[in-house]
Amino acid sequence: MAILTEAEDETKTQSPTPPENKPQSQSQSPFPFWFYFTLIVSLATLIFVSLSLFSTHNDPRSWFLSLPPPLRQHYSDGRTIKVQVNPGESPIEVFVAESGSIHAEKVLIVHGLGLSSYAFRETLKSLDSKGIHGVAIDLPGNGFSDKSRLVIGGGDDGDEIGFVARVKEVYGLIQEKGVFWAFDQMIETGDLPYEEIIRLQKSKRTSLKAIELGSEETARVLGQVIDTLNLAPVHLVLHDSALGLASNWVSENPQIVGSVTLVDSSVSPALPLWVLHIPLIREVLLGFTFGFGKLVSLRCSKEMALSEIEAHRILLRGRSGREAVVGSLKKLNHSFDIAQWSGSDEINGIPMQVIWSRGGSQEWDEEGRRVAEALPKAKFVTHSGSRWPQESKSGELAGYISEFVSLLPRSIKRVSEEPIPENVQKLLDEAKAGGDHHHHHHAHAGYTDAYGLGEELTT
Incomplete structure (x- = not known):
């Protein structure tokens, strides 16, 4: 009986224990939440401070100082002018390189997507030696021209600003309103007040938007550059995909176009820019000279030196260059009909020349024959380089251009009659x-x- 009594006593003494643990767990529940919340805010602060420090190394000045000497020298030899790409937007800077006497015949070289005036630096020198005033432009989004513009204020509700940018906006508003404001909103709504954050932050959101060029934007840029530099009447040299970009301006301004020379021109650029839209692949191609060099030698030129390939990679990668050219690629008119364009009344009377690679693939030879058939009145010559001949065959290219221009009547322009003071x-x-x-x-x-x-x- 004594044993039974002890068991009953132990049972009685142990039974009250479980009820005492419940209020303890309930009283401790808010602390883990605030601990983890504080930890997340602290980590977010550390991440954004690190990102801001990293971004300071990618500002235009730091980027320019990190360039190899040939690129910096090319920039020093050129100049920038202000143009307005779209009505209502702030002007941007466009880089141009010039060589030769201003009293000579004027040739404007327009590069294709993914290139810049740097590719034609030797061609400009060769044209100068032959008595031609040459100008090469960096289209917006390429080379040393502006590649992005600052956008202030939110766009449409469907605009994608990226996960990091969204988190940064949430964090910025929490800093402004305080952590208790966010907590109170979460208690009331059961969710993070993201809609409220978007409404408050949209009015002061700033972001860099890549400049994307289509034929209309290119026409505005070319018109302003030609007017500013007083190039009219001008002989145009359109390389690679520049034909599709500049065709509208030529059609609208035939009276100030002395001639048009097409250098390995096609609807699509020689450099397969679409691969730069694919994550990981684009990082490998633009992050390493070896990968980008293989791409260039496969599709564009087998004669380019490694230093030249590296320069093109740097210009394409820096300051949102990739985003700009990929966006411009999407705006290209891939259904452009060169035969229909050349047969129009506006283009019919413009002297034309086609300079084509004879060292390319069979497909490229067939493309050359198709262009020759579409331009039956054009002079057709071949060069010994690849689809990017301006690097290794600059003298040969300049020779064809200067010879063609010299055979045409000397350009004259009528001075407009102004009111006499x-x-x-x-x-x-x-x-x-x-x-x-x-x-x-x-x-x-x-x-x-x-x-x-x-x-x-x-x-």
Whole structure:
């Protein structure tokens, strides 16, 4: 009986224990939440500070100082001008390289997507030696021209800003409103107040948007560059995919186009830019000279030196260059019909020349024959290089261009007749009234060139 009594006593003493543990677990439940919440906020702070420090090494100044000497020298030899790509947007900077006398025939070289004026630096020197004033442009999104623009304010609701940017906006609003504001919102709604965050942050959101070029945007850029540099009338040299980009401007301005030379021109660029849209592959190709060099030698040129390949890789990779050219590739008119374009009334009277590679693949030879058939009036010549001949065959390329331009009538332009200033008109009237022939002659001659009296023709 004593044993039974002890068992009953032990049972009685142990039975109250479980109820005492429940209130302890309930009272400790808020602490793990705040611990992990504080930990997450701290980690987010550390990540964003690290990202900001990393981004300082990718600003334009740091990027320029990290360039190899040939690229920096090319930039120093050129100049930048302001253009407006789209109405209502802020102007951007476009880089141009020039060589030769401004009084000579003017040739404007327009590169294809993925290239820049740097590819034609030797061609410009060769044109200069042959008495041609050459200009090579970096289309926006390429080379040293602006590749992105700052967008202030939110876009449409469907705009994708990326996961990191979304987290950063959430974190920024929590910093502004305080952690308890976010916690209160979570208690009330049962979820993170993301809609409220979007509404508050959209008005002050800033981001860099890659500049994407289509034929309309390119036409505006070319027009402004030609006007600013006073190149009209101009001989155009369109390389690679530049034909599809510049065709609209040529059609709209045939009166100031002296001639058009197509250098291995096709609807699609020689460099397969679509692969730069694929994650991981694009990092490998643009991150290492070896991978990018293999791509260039396979599709574009087998004669390029490693240093030249590296320069093109750097320009394509830096300052959102990849995003810009991939976006421009999507805007290309892949259904462009060169025969229909050349047969239009606007283009029909423009002298044309086609310079084509004879060292390419069989498919590229067939493409050359197709272009020749579409342009029956064009002069057709072949060069000994690849689809990017400007690097290794710059002298040969410049020779064909200068020879073709020299065979054409010398470019002339009519000076537009401007209103004569009032004080000048007064002098002319007084001279005429006085009947002094000698005075009248000098008064008129002194202002002929300055104000464009009459219809003088100048070279």
